Amino acid sequence: MFTKAIVVGASSGIGEAIAKQLAASGVTVAVLGRRTAELERVCAGSDKLKPYTHDVEAFDEVPDLFAKIVADLGGLDLLVYAAGVMPKVAEGEYDFDKDRQMMAVNVVGAMAWMNPAAARFEAARAGTILGISSIAGERGRRGNPGYTTSKAALTAYLEALRNRCSRYGVNVVTAKPGFVSTAMTQGMGKLLWLIPADEAARQSLALARRGTSAIGFVPARWSLVAWVVRSIPSWLFRRTNV
Amino acid sequence: MRRPTLTTLRARSPWRVLGGFGQAINGACRYVAPASVEELSATLARAHEEGLTVAFRGAGRSYGDASINTRGLVVDTQRLTRVHRWDPGSGEFECEPGVTVEGLWRRTIEDGYWPAVVPGTMRPTMGGCLAMNIHGKNNFRAGPFGEHVQEIDLVTPSGEVLTCNREQNPDVFHAAIGGLGMLGAITRVKLKLKKIESGLLRVDARVGRNLDEIFECFEELIPKSDYVVGWIDCFARNGSLGRGQLHAAHYLHGDEDPDPQGSLHVERQGLPSTILGFPRGKLWIPMQFFVNDLGVAMVNRAKYWSSYFGDGASYLQSHVGFAFLLDYVPDWRLAYGDGGFVQYQVFIPKETAKATLKTLLDLGQRRGFPSYLGVLKRHRPDAFLLSHAVDGWSLAMDFKVTRGNREALWKHFAEMTAIVLDAGGRFYFAKDGVLTSADVARAYGQERIDRFAAIKQRLDPDGTLNSDLSRRALGL
Numbered sequence: 063m064f065t066k067a068i069v070v071g072a073s074s075g076i077g078e079a080i081a082k083q084l085a086a087s088g089v090t091v092a093v094l095g096r097r098t099a100e101l102e103r104v105c106a107g108s109d110k111l112k113p114y115t116h117d118v119e120a121f122d123e124v125p126d127l128f129a130k131i132v133a134d135l136g137g138l139d140l141l142v143y144a145a146g147v148m149p150k151v152a153e154g155e156y157d158f159d160k161d162r163q164m165m166a167v168n169v170v171g172a173m174a175w176m177n178p179a180a181a182r183f184e185a186a187r188a189g190t191i192l193g194i195s196s197i198a199g200e201r202g203r204r205g206n207p208g209y210t211t212s213k214a215a216l217t218a219y220l221e222a223l224r225n226r227c228s229r230y231g232v233n234v235v236t237a238k239p240g241f242v243s244t245a246m247t248q249g250m251g252k253l254l255w256l257i258p259a260d261e262a263a264r265q266s267l268a269l270a271r272r273g274t275s276a277i278g279f280v281p282a283r284w285s286l287v288a289w290v291v292r293s294i295p296s297w298l299f300r301r302t303n304v
Numbered sequence: 305m306r307r308p309t310l311t312t313l314r315a316r317s318p319w320r321v322l323g324g325f326g327q328a329i330n331g332a333c334r335y336v337a338p339a340s341v342e343e344l345s346a347t348l349a350r351a352h353e354e355g356l357t358v359a360f361r362g363a364g365r366s367y368g369d370a371s372i373n374t375r376g377l378v379v380d381t382q383r384l385t386r387v388h389r390w391d392p393g394s395g396e397f398e399c400e401p402g403v404t405v406e407g408l409w410r411r412t413i414e415d416g417y418w419p420a421v422v423p424g425t426m427r428p429t430m431g432g433c434l435a436m437n438i439h440g441k442n443n444f445r446a447g448p449f450g451e452h453v454q455e456i457d458l459v460t461p462s463g464e465v466l467t468c469n470r471e472q473n474p475d476v477f478h479a480a481i482g483g484l485g486m487l488g489a490i491t492r493v494k495l496k497l498k499k500i501e502s503g504l505l506r507v508d509a510r511v512g513r514n515l516d517e518i519f520e521c522f523e524e525l526i527p528k529s530d531y532v533v534g535w536i537d538c539f540a541r542n543g544s545l546g547r548g549q550l551h552a553a554h555y556l557h558g559d560e561d562p563d564p565q566g567s568l569h570v571e572r573q574g575l576p577s578t579i580l581g582f583p584r585g586k587l588w589i590p591m592q593f594f595v596n597d598l599g600v601a602m603v604n605r606a607k608y609w610s611s612y613f614g615d616g617a618s619y620l621q622s623h624v625g626f627a628f629l630l631d632y633v634p635d636w637r638l639a640y641g642d643g644g645f646v647q648y649q650v651f652i653p654k655e656t657a658k659a660t661l662k663t664l665l666d667l668g669q670r671r672g673f674p675s676y677l678g679v680l681k682r683h684r685p686d687a688f689l690l691s692h693a694v695d696g697w698s699l700a701m702d703f704k705v706t707r708g709n710r711e712a713l714w715k716h717f718a719e720m721t722a723i724v725l726d727a728g729g730r731f732y733f734a735k736d737g738v739l740t741s742a743d744v745a746r747a748y749g750q751e752r753i754d755r756f757a758a759i760k761q762r763l764d765p766d767g768t769l770n771s772d773l774s775r776r777a778l779g780l
Binding site for chain 1: 319
């Protein structure tokens with residue numbers, strides 16, 4: 063169903079796995095990441111994977127780079143935004159720089175890339191936008207205020223795009239993974255329902271391939287946890303360590 | 305987060321998905337709406353510097369892709385609404401390109417002036433009217449909009465300002481009017497308006513039982529009328545093929561209007577606020593249930609028979625009421641649904657017009673694409689380079705576009721286009737969304753296209769001015 067894709071944030075983790083799986087199914091993929099060496103490693107061994115070094119915080123590069131990639135690929139039918147950072151935030155730590163970075167990478171970069179894609183897809187009455195958000199966006203959690211805020215914002219932004227463009231045939235998909243075994247979760251100890259990045263990528267792409275502007279947890283059983291977490295009243299939630 | 309340094313027009317201009325008025329054709333464009341002529345000129349120069357293509361957009365009333373510039377920049381001129389001069393003595397009106405037809409007549413009617421040529425809606429801007437060289441129901445007499453233009457200022461992408469009229473740069477004048485915004489930005493226009501003695505027109509309604517009768521009646525009305533327009537029921541078959549109704553109108557003179565000062569008042573030039581008891585602003589909602597083959601066939605039949613019994617009626621109607629039929633139901637285009645519609649207007653020389661129109665009406669029915677609208681007008685040639693008018697007739701047709709019918713419908717357009725070209729016909733860029741550059745070269749003659757391209761080469765050598773329409777239909 064997809065033939066030409068952009069994956070932003072593909073030098074590691076879920077983004078890398080998505081890029082490789084797309085390439086394996088015959089899709090030509092523009093692979094975007096900040097670290098050139100990592101990109102070359104990802105793209106080695108497949109001529110379907112085309113590396114483009116890009117720091118998502120360099121918002122002003124996006125218009126020209128987007129145009130260049132679309133020209134290079136000869137079109138576009140899928141944009142995946144998988145860039146995300148989650149610096150450790152210690153108990154009692156209040157670090158604006160970390161918060162700002164999370165908002166820039168996890169949200170503002172997504173807007174910078176999804177804007178031209180959404181405009182293009184709405185005009186074409188076709189196309190898919192897949193955003194990798196997180197279950198962390200379901201509530202504001204004491205463990206990492208900046209991260210939960212950024213993912214809540216990304217989820218809301220994707221919902222708004224879906225409400226705006228799905229009537230024009232654009233498939234806007236939100237994948238909300240739980241714990242995934244990537245660099246982001248290293249050193250966090252034993253985690254509930256931890257899945258490999260490949261598996262998270264496979265399930266996220268499956269949501270996108272439905273073509274129904276799906277919103278889904280990855281794996282789906284997190285929806286139960288999310289429902290419980292959302293149902294806890296604030297006066298009780300603040301007493302937990304979730 | 306790095307401090308944003310979005311300095312280029314390319315990076316700074318937001319995306320906007322822009323559609324033609326028919327909503328069947330869309331494009332993702334970069335968009336900017338300058339607040340002054342100076343800002344517009346600076347934007348154009350900047351885009352030229354950056355190698356970004358530019359198309360102009362007024363009210364977005366062209367049905368196809370005339371004001372769409374996919375991935376390029378669209379410069380919206382609607383904020384440029386200054387009136388420089390209005391002289392009720394001479395009827396000269398000088399303004400910026402964003403002034404609309406409505407803005408124009410509201411300003412001048414109480415002084416006894418009406419635009420010499422108006423389209424079927426009062427929403428278009430002067431810039432749009434000029435770029436398309438629009439026509440009205442009086443084309444056979446008054447010619448196109450451009451014939452009543454005395455002078456324009458044209459700003460080229462390199463920043464040169466050319467004043468063009470019939471003495472100064474006459475070649476540019478006759479190419480830029482009807483030039484689709486491809487030669488420069490029209491930043492000032494000077495018009496000559498028509499003196500009227502009353503705010504009312506005398507309108508006569510006539511019915512024709514088939515296309516032969518319609519043509520005959522039309523010819524009979526032309527010498528004694530200032531405006532004539534025909535409505536054709538494109539669903540009627542066989543002996544009734546091309547049946548419909550004609551409305552002819554003429555200006556009132558002398559004491560024909562007992563209260564000319566009253567009838568010229570702006571408030572007497574309104575449109576009804578309800579139609580058949582329904583608030584007109586929301587009328588498109590129930591209308592959508594009728595915008596299908598069955599519904600239109602029913603509505604056309606009802607309209608035809610009501611006009612049949614009203615044959616020969618004569619009444620007085622305001623200029624606005626007669627001219628702007630398309631504004632009676634705002635947002636009527638929404639009734640066509642998500643897929644929108646394509647308006648396709650053919651201009652055919654008088655020698656072959658009747659037979660060709662019959663062929664087209666019949667073909668539409670046989671292919672399962674009867675037009676939902678049929679508007680017949682009489683035209684005469686004019687001096688503009690890319691003029692759509694021929695000494696003959698035009699028929700405007702509307703076709704609903706759906707996800708399922710798009711491919712078959714476009715084939716139907718190609719088939720109709722071939723017939724029109726064989727008949728020596730032309731098309732109208734304000735309505736077009738389907739022609740190829742080969743079609744256009746045949747319709748206008750390669751020589752005219754080459755002359756236009758030569759003027760463009762002189763004024764815009766880097767090809768900054770471009771649109772989806774110019775790329776598709778002119779191969780620019």
